[in-house]
Amino acid sequence: MTSTISPARVLRRSVMLALVAQGAATAAPAADFRFAFQGTLGALDPYTLNETFTLGMLGNVYEGLTRRDKDLEIIPGLATSWEQIDDLTWRFHLREGVTFANGNAFDADDVLFSADRVRADGSNLAARLPADAEFVKVDPYTVDVKLTTPNPILNYEWDTWYIMDKEWSEANDMVAPVSAKDTSPRPAAFTAMGTGAFTFESHEPGVKTVFVPNPGWWDTPEHNLDRVTYTTIAADGTRVAALLSGDVDLIDPVPVQDIPRIEQNADTDVLTGPELRVVYLGMNQMRAELATSDIKGRNPFQDPKVRKAMYQAIDIEAIKSRVMRGLSTPTALLIAQELFSQASDFQRWPYDPEAAKALLAEAGYPDGFSVTLDCPNDRYVNDEAICQAAVAMLAKVGVRVTLNAQTKSLWAAKILAAGGFDTDFYLLAWTPGSLDSWNVLVNLATCRDRTGKGGPFNVGGYCNPKVDDLAAQILGETDAARRDDLIAEAYRILHEDTAYLPLHQQNLVWGKRANIEIAQRADNQVLFYWARVN
């Protein structure tokens, strides 16, 4: 028996049969697409978890008022167009003739419902909309958004603010968002009703999810898929073996060391490109005395010269070629180069160990100092190896670094706000959800107090009131060119102060069968409507 499963014979929920579409790989029909990812998918409520992979999977089923294309440019989605009537009013014209997968028509009531729901207690995506923005239904296909303060990037994150069906949500006990704090499970949390290209056929959290095309989708499908099976394969070796043996068509991610094996195989190849995430090292500039250093009574990191010495001691090209095997893009900024128009104006401080030693001596540390580096070992591509390389490079200029590499949950619990920012020196990475610099500045670079009020992810506590001031100006500036100049000014200050040690954008590495075509978007969302099986 072969395990071919014709989509026409797909068994509905009423039939007590759960079919697993894998097994005899070679016998799979052409338009059956099997995808394996390292992580799991939990609840299908689009407001439960603000996380890229989850939102990407749900983006196959749900849609927002806007969408982002393959280059992350904002394009019309459930809204066909929008305009700013004045500084405080935006008007959105909704697409007519769109239905949810259950046949219900999409209109302004669904938008108003979703705007309330996403900002309700328990939603993890409340920040998608300003809390005090008022949504007004002008007619069934026109919605006005009235703001209290100007917001030039109002709709930047609306591609993942998915619109839900008001009637379906009310009928299925889904008016309140499924929240992390819920203590009793909600059955509808494992179903979904969107307007998107696919619908869920089945969903076993942490195991396997099956998508089938939505025949009533309003847009013209670019894909040729009849069925998509997403499986979690957590173990790197197994995921690669599944691709090589033909059990799956696409895997994300490919461990860097397995790339040659996948490329040598005639039936598989590797798809790679820069990811938006910027990996950087941060230094605690808030503590009067570093907890893990042999320097007592003062904090070396409070001296910009020391920070610049650390920067110049790191040979980023060596990290790129040795640790990342060429799959990284070194950067001088805390934002991806794709996301800032003036990024090419910024150059890294040059790698120069002699200059670094001189700077350390000038700052009063001719013999260097010791410090502990907090590093995850399962969060970013080759994270621990990057830290090991940095430790070796810093040793050459006299900074004696002890590496504390641990699993991401322990690392995060220690260095982030919940652990009281308990770190002297750390590796972290950031992708702005809005794909905009204001998010980077306000999270990573504005002053914070001991509890994290201010810049909540400014772990090192860097503080320059000029940057705070610029961030406030950027928030209200509606002229795009002026706004970019302000952003550039802020980044220039961060660079001159050496507030951070930016390292690189890691590359996305997907492995695929040779007969698969798929667009790899830099935010690492896996969108099946751009996939083709040839």
Next chain:
Amino acid sequence: MISFLLSRAVQAIATMLMVTLIAFVLFRYVGDPVNQMVGIETSLADRAKLREDLGLNDPMPVQYARFLVRAARFDFGTSYQQKESVAVLIGARLPATLELSLISVVFAIAAGVPLGVLAGLHPRSLAARAFMALSLLGVSLPTFLIGILLIFVFSVHLGWLPSFGRGQTVQIGGWSTGLLTASGWRSIILPAITLGLFQMTLIMRLVRAEIMEVLRTDYIKFARARGLPDRIVHFGHALRNTLIPVITVTGLQIGSIIAFSIITETVFQWPGMGLLFLQAVQNADVPVMAAYLMLIAALFVTINLAVDLLYMAVDPRIRIGRAAA
């Protein structure tokens, strides 16, 4: 008898309490659950509120007491990560683990006993020596390495068997079985061998040693003297008497097979309880971890209780000793 049972039951409950208590102490070192439950941009106020709502700010004894009260009603809460009831999650994953354990035990016995007999009857033959050498490998290689080797050879190179998962499953009531489909059987072969290899070598070596000992006994000599054919002597007389220790050891190993399927399930992405537990550890999903550890503790306690009762049935000295005391 009743007092014996009662004292054993009290001991069992005390063991379970100890296991869950130790687990709860350890949970403080697995990281911050809240960080794994919300997106990175979630505000600190929201995180603090969530921590409060989940009762994570309460002192450990309070959290432990709350867990015990709910566990007594078989309510293990909701998974932080999957937002699904833990009982439902474990119920859905239990069949995969039990089927894998069952098939690997069957494999261990079906392969271990004949090979052990062969090695015991002809200890100097080339085949017996080869199997003994191989069995040494089976005992010494770590499970994950065996699993990866098998995947590499049989999935990637030869393309005979699937590299991961359970294949097609059929739902019978609340039980999802992979043993009724061809792809289910193809999928279970590699993980069952990986999981059962250690037990197989154990059984094989045990049977070999027992056979070699039994063959020297008088009643075997008498049987031969009676002119019985070798087949009957070997399998009717010798093997039957070697099986008692084999059954004891196998029974005791079943608990470890289920508990230690974690590694095999991870290597083969086998959707069982072990994989669920490992995912839970990585995500600091405390309710799932607590329930799993409690279940495994219950399993071992039950097996040990059964073994104690069987010993009492088999060995009159235990009964007499207790009666006299």
